[in-house]
Amino acid sequence: MPRRSPTSGRKPWEKWSEVTPHSVWLDRRALMAGGAAMMLAPAARAAPRDLVPNSRKDITTYNNFYEFGFDKGDPARYAGRLTTDPWSVRIDGLVERPGSWPLDDVLKGMPLDEHITRLRCVEAWSMVIPWIGFPLAELLRRAGPRPGAKYVAFETLLRPEEMPGQRRRSIDWPYREGLRLDEAMHPLTLLATGLYGAALPNQNGAPLRLVVPWKYGFKSIKSIVRITLTDTQPVTTWPALQPTEYGFYANVNPRVDHPRWSQATERVIGAGLFAPRVPTEMFNGYAEEVASLYAGMDLRTFY
Amino acid sequence: MRRLPVAVVYLAALVPLGWIVWLVLSGGIGVDPVKEIEHRLGKIALWFLALGLAVTPLRRLTGVNLLRYRRALGLSAAFYVGLHILAWGWLDMRWLWAQMAGDLLKRPYLVAGMASALMIAVLAATSNGVSVRALGARWRVLHRLTYPAAALAVGHYLWQMKVITPEGWAWAGVMTGLLALRLLPRGWGVTRRA
Numbered sequence: 001m002p003r004r005s006p007t008s009g010r011k012p013w014e015k016w017s018e019v020t021p022h023s024v025w026l027d028r029r030a031l032m033a034g035g036a037a038m039m040l041a042p043a044a045r046a047a048p049r050d051l052v053p054n055s056r057k058d059i060t061t062y063n064n065f066y067e068f069g070f071d072k073g074d075p076a077r078y079a080g081r082l083t084t085d086p087w088s089v090r091i092d093g094l095v096e097r098p099g100s101w102p103l104d105d106v107l108k109g110m111p112l113d114e115h116i117t118r119l120r121c122v123e124a125w126s127m128v129i130p131w132i133g134f135p136l137a138e139l140l141r142r143a144g145p146r147p148g149a150k151y152v153a154f155e156t157l158l159r160p161e162e163m164p165g166q167r168r169r170s171i172d173w174p175y176r177e178g179l180r181l182d183e184a185m186h187p188l189t190l191l192a193t194g195l196y197g198a199a200l201p202n203q204n205g206a207p208l209r210l211v212v213p214w215k216y217g218f219k220s221i222k223s224i225v226r227i228t229l230t231d232t233q234p235v236t237t238w239p240a241l242q243p244t245e246y247g248f249y250a251n252v253n254p255r256v257d258h259p260r261w262s263q264a265t266e267r268v269i270g271a272g273l274f275a276p277r278v279p280t281e282m283f284n285g286y287a288e289e290v291a292s293l294y295a296g297m298d299l300r301t302f303y
Numbered sequence: 304m305r306r307l308p309v310a311v312v313y314l315a316a317l318v319p320l321g322w323i324v325w326l327v328l329s330g331g332i333g334v335d336p337v338k339e340i341e342h343r344l345g346k347i348a349l350w351f352l353a354l355g356l357a358v359t360p361l362r363r364l365t366g367v368n369l370l371r372y373r374r375a376l377g378l379s380a381a382f383y384v385g386l387h388i389l390a391w392g393w394l395d396m397r398w399l400w401a402q403m404a405g406d407l408l409k410r411p412y413l414v415a416g417m418a419s420a421l422m423i424a425v426l427a428a429t430s431n432g433v434s435v436r437a438l439g440a441r442w443r444v445l446h447r448l449t450y451p452a453a454a455l456a457v458g459h460y461l462w463q464m465k466v467i468t469p470e471g472w473a474w475a476g477v478m479t480g481l482l483a484l485r486l487l488p489r490g491w492g493v494t495r496r497a
């Protein structure tokens with residue numbers, strides 16, 4: 001006789017974690033692993049504290065990844081065909097040890113941990129994601145920034161055969177992003193390889209993506225194949241496309257509006273049809289950690 | 304076909320709304336129900352605007368005369384425009400009046416959308432027989448507001464996109480075509496069934 005369970009009514013292929021709040025899921029996983037044998041201790045959680053992760057379904061079916069189409073459902077529909085193994089990452093520019101490495105070598109020795117952060121999209125919505133990843137600084141230190149290095153540029157894979165959105169030329173592919181070196185070295189800046197304790201799904205930027213929690217989501221570039229240290233500010237995709245609407249810094253800032261919509265409040269994905277809008281926090285709630293990076297800068301000019 | 308009661312069009316116009324309600328109740332609306340509802344309502348309004356604008360060209364090109372259904376199409380468009388604005392104010396903005404007012408003043412795409420909605424409201428309010436008779440010849444002139452209303456509606460739709468999608472360009476093309484046909488000299492095409 002079938003036992004009633006919290007998953008009854010769900011399609012059999014939907015995983016428990018897809019519909020389970022993270023805390024319950026983590027406990028269950030801990031139980032399965034025999035309690036003490038958890039591979040990943042919850043990392044020291046940065047502010048904002050007490051973030052409750054969205055369901056796996058929220059995180060994996062609502063994505064902006066234009067390489068697979070403009071609709072937020074497109075990445076989940078079409079990213080499956082992306083080959084992420086083999087994968088290599090080129091690290092070049094102003095570094096002591098430039099080169100191209102297979103992903104396994106890139107990840108070797110990196111301190112993988114769980115980091116629960118809030119992602120605030122420039123479109124004024126947010127969700128909370130339990131990433132598995134490590135600080136970008138670890139990798140940059142291994143590569144050895146040379147004295148003249150001031151910026152870090154990132155590039156996404158260019159493979160139109162597997163990324164249907166790249167066959168349209170509405171954007172100058174490949175997708176490019178960048179950070180100032182001190183932003184890139186900040187301990188909150190992560191390279192993620194997984195979420196919810198499993199490998200990163202393709203639609204979330206497998207196998208390696210950036211996470212910069214105090215900046216709008218478009219800074220957190222997906223499926224990275226190249227990291228270049230430079231002495232000049234790199235050209236990045238959105239400011240190149242719409243310089244009046246998107247800046248290089250793109251720090252979450254409720255007081256600096258997007259020209260076409262306000263950034264004062266945000267909708268919380270997964271909160272339901274009648275949930276209130278919530279006020280957007282300066283630096284997405286990470287002001288204590290990162291505000292000093294921008295001391296003396298006019299954030300209205302450097303948006 | 305031409306004997307189909309107009310009431311059938313009004314009833315059919317409720318089907319897309321029913322579909323949205325079904326998606327919400329069945330959980331098929333996705334993880335961002337607010338945006339999905341808001342965008343679907345706006346898109347449905349665009350469909351009805353385009354269908355209403357297609358009535359005359361269809362008659363000119365093929366002789367098929369659906370004029371008696373045009374008011375139902377226009378009122379359906381107005382109905383969905385109203386729901387679209389309700390979804391924006393209630394579900395999306397949660398009646399944050401200050402932010403809504405600030406956005407309305409500052410954001411061109413909202414100004415375009417709201418101007419279109421006001422025109423459509425005027426058109427809907429004067430669509431009844433009493434208004435037609437009272438306004439006489441001026442009614443035709445007034446109802447040319449349909450053209451700027453449709454143009455602004457499509458402008459509003461394209462303007463809120465981060466990158467204009469192929470679907471967006473298709474809408475721009477269709478609406479431009481439908482409006483451009485109005486520039487042809489009066490009496491083009493088939494005016495009477497052979």
